[in-house]
Amino acid sequence: MMKKQVTFRVFRSHTGERPYASHPRTESSVGKMSDYEVEYDEGMVVLDVIHRIQAEHAPDLACRWNCKAGKCGSCSAEVNGKSRLMCMTRMSDIMEETPENEPVTVRPMQGFPLIRDLVTDVSWAYEMNKKMVPVNGPDKLDWEFNQNEADRIQEFRQCIECMLCVNTCHVIREHEKFDDFAGPRFFVRMAGLEMHPLDTESRIPQIKEDFGIGYCNITRCCTEVCPAGINITDNAIIPLKERVVTEYYDPIAMIARKIGIKR
Amino acid sequence: MYDYECHEHDVVVIGAGGAGLRAAIEASSMGVSVALVCKSMLGKAHTVMAEGGAAAALANKDSRDSWKTHFRDTMKGGKYLNDWRMARIHAQEAPDRIRELETWGAVFDRTREGRINQRNFGGHTYPRLAHIGDATGLEIIRTLQEKGVHMGMDVFMEFTVCRLFTSGGRISGCLAYDRQRGRAHVFKAKTIVLATGGITRCWSVCSGSWEYTGDGHALAYWTGAEMGDMEFVQFHPTGMIWPPSVRGILVTEGVRGEGGMLRNSEGDRFMFNYVPEMFRKEFADTEEEALAWVEEVISDKQATNRRPPELLTRDVVAKAINSEKAAGRASEHGGAYLNISWRPADQVRKKLPGMYHQFKELAGVDITKQAMEVGPTAHYVMGGVKVDPESQESTVPGLYAAGESATGLHGANRLGGNSLSDLVTFGRRAGLYASKAASAMDTWGEIEEDEIQNGIDHMMAPLNREGGENPAAIVHDLREMMQEKVGIIRTREQLVEALDDLEALRVRSQSCSPGGGVIYNPGWHQALELEAMIDVSQMCALAALEREESRGGHTRDDFPTPDHDSWGKVNSVITKDSDGNMKIEHRSYPPIPDELKQLLDSDDLDGDS
Numbered sequence: 001m002m003k004k005q006v007t008f009r010v011f012r013s014h015t016g017e018r019p020y021a022s023h024p025r026t027e028s029s030v031g032k033m034s035d036y037e038v039e040y041d042e043g044m045v046v047l048d049v050i051h052r053i054q055a056e057h058a059p060d061l062a063c064r065w066n067c068k069a070g071k072c073g074s075c076s077a078e079v080n081g082k083s084r085l086m087c088m089t090r091m092s093d094i095m096e097e098t099p100e101n102e103p104v105t106v107r108p109m110q111g112f113p114l115i116r117d118l119v120t121d122v123s124w125a126y127e128m129n130k131k132m133v134p135v136n137g138p139d140k141l142d143w144e145f146n147q148n149e150a151d152r153i154q155e156f157r158q159c160i161e162c163m164l165c166v167n168t169c170h171v172i173r174e175h176e177k178f179d180d181f182a183g184p185r186f187f188v189r190m191a192g193l194e195m196h197p198l199d200t201e202s203r204i205p206q207i208k209e210d211f212g213i214g215y216c217n218i219t220r221c222c223t224e225v226c227p228a229g230i231n232i233t234d235n236a237i238i239p240l241k242e243r244v245v246t247e248y249y250d251p252i253a254m255i256a257r258k259i260g261i262k263r
Numbered sequence: 264m265y266d267y268e269c270h271e272h273d274v275v276v277i278g279a280g281g282a283g284l285r286a287a288i289e290a291s292s293m294g295v296s297v298a299l300v301c302k303s304m305l306g307k308a309h310t311v312m313a314e315g316g317a318a319a320a321l322a323n324k325d326s327r328d329s330w331k332t333h334f335r336d337t338m339k340g341g342k343y344l345n346d347w348r349m350a351r352i353h354a355q356e357a358p359d360r361i362r363e364l365e366t367w368g369a370v371f372d373r374t375r376e377g378r379i380n381q382r383n384f385g386g387h388t389y390p391r392l393a394h395i396g397d398a399t400g401l402e403i404i405r406t407l408q409e410k411g412v413h414m415g416m417d418v419f420m421e422f423t424v425c426r427l428f429t430s431g432g433r434i435s436g437c438l439a440y441d442r443q444r445g446r447a448h449v450f451k452a453k454t455i456v457l458a459t460g461g462i463t464r465c466w467s468v469c470s471g472s473w474e475y476t477g478d479g480h481a482l483a484y485w486t487g488a489e490m491g492d493m494e495f496v497q498f499h500p501t502g503m504i505w506p507p508s509v510r511g512i513l514v515t516e517g518v519r520g521e522g523g524m525l526r527n528s529e530g531d532r533f534m535f536n537y538v539p540e541m542f543r544k545e546f547a548d549t550e551e552e553a554l555a556w557v558e559e560v561i562s563d564k565q566a567t568n569r570r571p572p573e574l575l576t577r578d579v580v581a582k583a584i585n586s587e588k589a590a591g592r593a594s595e596h597g598g599a600y601l602n603i604s605w606r607p608a609d610q611v612r613k614k615l616p617g618m619y620h621q622f623k624e625l626a627g628v629d630i631t632k633q634a635m636e637v638g639p640t641a642h643y644v645m646g647g648v649k650v651d652p653e654s655q656e657s658t659v660p661g662l663y664a665a666g667e668s669a670t671g672l673h674g675a676n677r678l679g680g681n682s683l684s685d686l687v688t689f690g691r692r693a694g695l696y697a698s699k700a701a702s703a704m705d706t707w708g709e710i711e712e713d714e715i716q717n718g719i720d721h722m723m724a725p726l727n728r729e730g731g732e733n734p735a736a737i738v739h740d741l742r743e744m745m746q747e748k749v750g751i752i753r754t755r756e757q758l759v760e761a762l763d764d765l766e767a768l769r770v771r772s773q774s775c776s777p778g779g780g781v782i783y784n785p786g787w788h789q790a791l792e793l794e795a796m797i798d799v800s801q802m803c804a805l806a807a808l809e810r811e812e813s814r815g816g817h818t819r820d821d822f823p824t825p826d827h828d829s830w831g832k833v834n835s836v837i838t839k840d841s842d843g844n845m846k847i848e849h850r851s852y853p854p855i856p857d858e859l860k861q862l863l864d865s866d867d868l869d870g871d872s
Contacts, residue, residue, distance in 0.1 A: 015780065043506020045625070055735040059786025060779025064304070066472040069512045069621065071401060072307040088624050115443050116783040126305060126420075130412045134368060141362040144377040150370050154395060157370055157402055161306055196370070229620075 006095070008036045008049055009103035010061065013116045021114040030114055035103060040091050046106065047075050047086035050118070062117035070227060073162030077118050078107040083164040083225045111167035122163050124178055128186050133206070137198035149197040156192035156236060158228045159185060165222035165232060171215045182211035184222035184232045191236035194243065204247045207240055216241070265719040267438075267447035272298040272417070273701035275437060275452035276694070277424050277479060280308035281400070281683060282666025283458030284407035285360075285690030286697065290456075291414035293698035298450055299411070300419045300439055302459075302474050306408045309460050309472040310686065313400025314515035314617060316382055316392025317687070318680030319357035323374050324381040325565055328389040330354040335862045337681060339541070340386040340576045341645075341674020342815045342825070343867065344492065344834055347855045348652035349672040353681070353688050360687040361393050369406040371395055375563060383520040383560060386576040386678040388545070390560065397515045397617040403683055422448065424478065425791060426718040427455065427486045427662065428710045434486075434661030435708030438718040442788065445781030447719045451710065453701035454661045456693045457483060457648060461667040462799045463496070466641035466750070467742040470502055470513040479668040481795030483648045484802070488657040490837040491670040493646035493799070494806035495816040497677055498751045500580035502640025505596040509625045511640040514601065514618060516679040518635075519573040521614050522557040523603040525584070526634070527592035533599075534572035537583040541867050546572045561606075578676045578815050581639040585751055588638075598638030604631055639751055643682065645673045645816055646806070649836065654696035655689055661700065665693035675815025725790035731776035734789040741768050741796060749804050754820045758808040765801050772797060798845075805847055806835040 013021075013031040021030045036053045047065055054061050066072040068087045075086040080098060086106075098104050112120035137143060165184035171177050182190070190203055190211070207213050216237055223232045230236070274290045276283045279301035287299045301308065322328040333354035338345050361379065365371065371393045372380040381390040395402040412418075421442040428436045436451040459479025463471035484490050501514040519525075527533050538546050546569055547553040553571035560566055573580065584599045594600050603611055608631035612619050615630070622628040622635060648657045648664035650671060655663045666686045673681060725734070748761040772793040777786025812826035813819050825831070833849040840846045860868070 041507060043626070044508045048508045054785060055733065055739070059733050059735060059777040059789070060784045062783040062785060066303055066307045066474065067309070067312050068472070069312060069509075070624065071398070071617070072303075072311045072472065074304065074307050090625070119443075119783050121443070122304070126412070126418075129409070132409070134409060134413055135366075137366065141359060141366065142378070143362075143365045145373065146377045147373040147375075147380075150373050153370055154372075157395065157405065158398065159405075160311070160401065161405075192370075193368070196368075 003039045003041055006038060006040055006049065006091070007103035008038060008053060009033045009105045010036060010050070010053065011107045011117060012061070013114065033105070044091045045087055046079055046089045046091065046094060049091065050086060050106070062115070062119045064119050071160060073160030076109055076162045076164050076167065078110060080105055083109065083168045085162060085164070085227045088227055109163065109167040111169070111173040112163070125161065125163055125166070125185065128182060131210070132186065132189055132193070133201050133203055135193055135196055135199050136201045137196070143198055145197040153192045153195050155230055156188045158230055159188050160228055161185060162227060164225045164227065168221045168225045170219065170221065177212060177215055180212045181215050182213070184237065186211065187213065187240055188230060188232055188236045191240055194240065204243050208244045208248065213237070213241055213244060265447060265716060265723070267449055267715065267719060269449045269451065270298060271451045271707060272296045273453050274298070274456065274694070274697050275300060275450045276456045276458060277437065278302070278308070278458035278460060278668070279305055279418070280310035280458060280460055280666065281403055281407060281686030282690035282693070283308075283456070284404065284411050285687045286456045286458055286665055286694030287416050288407065288411050288414055289691045289694030290698040291416045293695065293702070295698040295701050297416040298419060298452070299416050300422045300424060300450065302421070302423050302478070304420050305418055306404055308404060309474055310400045310404040312470070312472060312513065313403070313683050314397040314513060315384060315517040315520065316394030316399045316680050317357070317361055317403065317683035318384070318387060318391045318678065319361040319393060319684050320354060320391060321358050321361065321379055321381060321393065323378040325389040327565070328391060331862050332388050333357070333391065334859070335864070336387050337672070337678060338674070338863055339867060340676055340678040342676060343674065343831065344815070345674030346652050346671035346852050347859060349689070351859065352652060353672055353685060356688045357684040360684065360691065364403065364406050364687070367406050367410040369402050371402070382517060383570070383574060384516055384679040385519070385574045385580070387680065392520070392680040394517070396613070397517050397615050399683060403687070419448070423788065423791065424482060425722050427482050428714060429486060429659065430708035430710065432660060433708055434659060436710050438715065438722070440722060442783050447722065449710065449715055451707040453704045453707060454663060454697040456697050457662065457664040457668050458666050458690060458693070459668045461644045462803070463641040463644065465742060465745045465796050465800045465803070467746040468502065468511040469641040470499060470511055471641070476792040477795045477799030478792070479664065480647060480799045480802070483657060483659070483662065483664065483668070484798060484837070484839055486659050486662065487839060488659045488662060489649040490802055491646055491649040491834050492675070492806070493644070493802040493837055494810050494835060495645035495675050496641060496803060497577055497643040497645060497816045498581040498639040499642035500577055500584055500639055501601055501637040503626065504598040504638040505626060505636050512621070512625070513640065513642065514635060514637050515615070516577070518601060518603050518615060518618060519571070521603060522561065522606055523573060523601050524571070524605070525573050525580070526600045526602065527587045528594055529592055531592070533587050533592070534575065534580065534583055537579060537586070538572050538575065539579060541864070542575060546570055546575065576676055577679060581751060582818060584638055594636045596636055598636050600634040601637045602634040604633060643667065643677055645675065645677055646670050646803070653692070655693035656696060663693040663697045665689040675817065722791065725775060725777055725787055726781065728774060728776040731774040732771060734772070734775045734777050734786055734793055737768060737771050737775055737793060738789055738796065741793070741800065744768070745800055749800065749807060752818050752820050753807050755808065758804050761804040762801065762808070765797055765804065769797050801845060802837050805845060806837060809835060809847055809849070
């Protein structure tokens with residue numbers, strides 16, 4: 001079997017580093033990049049190489065993972081500076097994009113506080129999740145609606161909560177609007193609730209006031225990194241923005257209609 | 264003296280997959296205080312990996328279905344070693360448990376009439392699996408998570424439970440460590456629900472997530488609970504086999520439910536040669552009939568033809584693929600070819616989006632154009648904590664178990680789709696009865712300080728050792744050994760060797776040293792998991808050695824057929840004796856009452872099959 005050598009340059013926390021290094025942080029204040037020389041085999045993904053580093057060099061290298069099949073969204077990291085799931089990133093693709101004689105870099109998500117090595121504190125997401133108003137539909141067990149109504153929201157239900165979209169979103173990453181902005185993941189969640197055929201709640205005031213959807217200026221960074229392929233910007237955020245506009249009679253809606261942007 | 268944090272809850276649920284979340288929701292709704300303690304982040308548990316669907320006799324797709332047929336199919340698939348009481352409860356209650364998920368936000372695929380759609384699966388007489396494409400587990404865990412966060416339960420994520428405590432023979436709490444902060448925690452509890460999932464990471468080719476190290480199985484065993492049916496491990500017939508790094512990742516049975524065909528290297532559709540006598544009446548004899556069945560199903564008609572043999576139960580299909588390989592007819596990388604590309608590409612992508620994505624991303628294979636290569640993968644353990652069928656209480660008072668960590672429902676072989684419905688049906692029951700029992704108690708049992716200190720000391724031991732092996736090396740060797748000697752086909756010789764090997768691995772594990780600190784240290788965590796992995800592997804090897812026949816998820820090369828007279832009605836029971844040794848005995852469930860017996864196939868019960 002084909003075996004090849006690679007250098008992985010992986011972020012390691014300083015020994016004894018306290019957990020929950022605040023954000024923003026400078027990399028050197030909390031740790032440093034360490035190089036590991038490892039062999040990799042045909043078909044391997046980045047997470048396999050991280051596991052090999054643990055098995056051969058650094059048993060205590062912290063990394064979060066569960067399913068290794070792209071279904072749980074645990075192993076989010078920044079590989080060669082891009083937000084991705086380590087388990088779905090094939091080494092063959094990584095080697096193609098990495099310049100010759102350069103190492104492959106692996107860093108934790110930079111948008112979230114650091115716990116250790118590649119592991120970040122995503123508790124913000126769980127707090128945000130509690131603020132979502134749950135589905136509210138008929139008071140009976142048998143709910144009936146059609147597949148075409150289901151299709152619209154099933155896309156949003158594919159979210160694996162990897163938080164790569166949030167990590168990439170500049171409203172959070174650069175401007176740290178953790179308190180005023182729900183972030184792409186939760187706009188996806190709310191779109192799923194708002195477009196549910198039997199749901200009777202209105203979340204629009206909350207989406208405008210508490211969740212700050214206006215901060216999003218549609219750069220589509222979130223959509224580009226989504227490993228579940230959800231069209232976050234076009235199918236979730238823009239329709240929610242339009243609902244806000246409609247509900248509040250925002251003059252922008254009139255302009256948008258004039259220049260021909262359809263609702 | 265070690266420092267630790269102390270918590271008090273009426274009910275502590277360990278594990279936050281489908282069963283744990285459902286238990287915690289039910290207990291919270293009863294007004295008791297609930298702690299949900301989980302090894303991973305919330306919503307990441309192994310349940311997310313479930314693909315094909317949840318079995319419930321909703322009869323939305325085929326009006327002929329009923330709980331009685333579901334009961335019959337479950338018993339037949341389990342080769343009649345199931346606890347018939349659990350099989351009945353499950354068949355009767357699963358439909359409401361599935362419907363209720365929609366009122367909590369789940370969105371299942373629909374029938375043309377707008378009701379929950381159902382798909383065909385191995386061993387189920389009618390289309391019975393409620394599903395969302397091939398990502399049903401994700402939908403179920405997300406729905407339960409979204410419901411659960413509004414129920415007022417306290418959630419402790421990335422906490423690993425290392426010990427259960429009892430006082431006066433009754434459960435009184437547990438010891439855990441918090442990976443993010445590296446601290447020890449004691450949870451005082453009136454009752455505890457174990458919902459820790461399975462054990463399949465003890466095999467090198469498996470479909471389980473990292474959590475599947477048998478923690479709950481071991482915790483219960485160490486606490487004195489009876490463990491049943493540990494020889495029965497389901498090898499799912501279709502795991503990915505190429506490239507090597509993805510080996511074992513599940514390929515949903517839904518592929519076969521949607522018309523996927525299995526062929527060997529010679530192009531033969533070999534499953535026609537492996538239909539067991541007990542299933543012969545229900546399966547097609549010819550490719551024409553099998554295809555006619557698929558056409559009926561795709562066009563939403565009630566099936567009048569018999570189903571393709573690819574939809575035989577998982578034990579049968581896995582062994583068939585294994586036999587084809589042994590006969591020199593394996594696919595290029597040692598498995599079989601599974602082909603769905605004969606159906607239109609858009610239908611494949613719609614019905615099996617996850618599989619399309621998975622093969623495209625991980626193997627560079629387009630399943631709308633090419634065949635998949637598949638082979639058996641360790642997928643599920645039918646064995647686990649023996650529980651009361653109604654309440655799910657174990658033989659340790661106050662300790663409950665639900666889902667894969669419990670045993671009884673599936674007998675010798677689980678039907679696909681019966682796991683997700685098991686989680687919500689018995690998760691709910693465990694939560695209900697655990698909270699009722701907790702409500703009836705005035706106060707918590709005492710936990711001796713000595714016991715806590717000993718527990719923490721034991722937990723810290725790997726970090727206090729130096730110069731030993733990397734625990735990853737021992738885990739690797741354990742998994743290779745189990746794959747080779749306690750795998751899909753077993754022999755007495757290999758099982759005896761396995762038991763010896765496990766003792767050697769145990770000695771190695773006791774001197775391993777991961778190094779590093781207490782905060783988020785995977786090496787340390789692995790060193791702690793090893794103890795459980797070795798004990799559950801031993802349970803499996805011991806029970807497999809004792810059962811001198813082949814049945815369901817247990818196949819002995821030296822005893823290749825079922826032996827109904829000696830083994831047809833006995834289940835293995837493992838306990839820890841007073842000297843700390845593992846002991847095994849055999850026992851039967853109460854006889855099946857006549858009114859339920861009538862629902863079963865009388866030929867199976869009397870004759871050879």
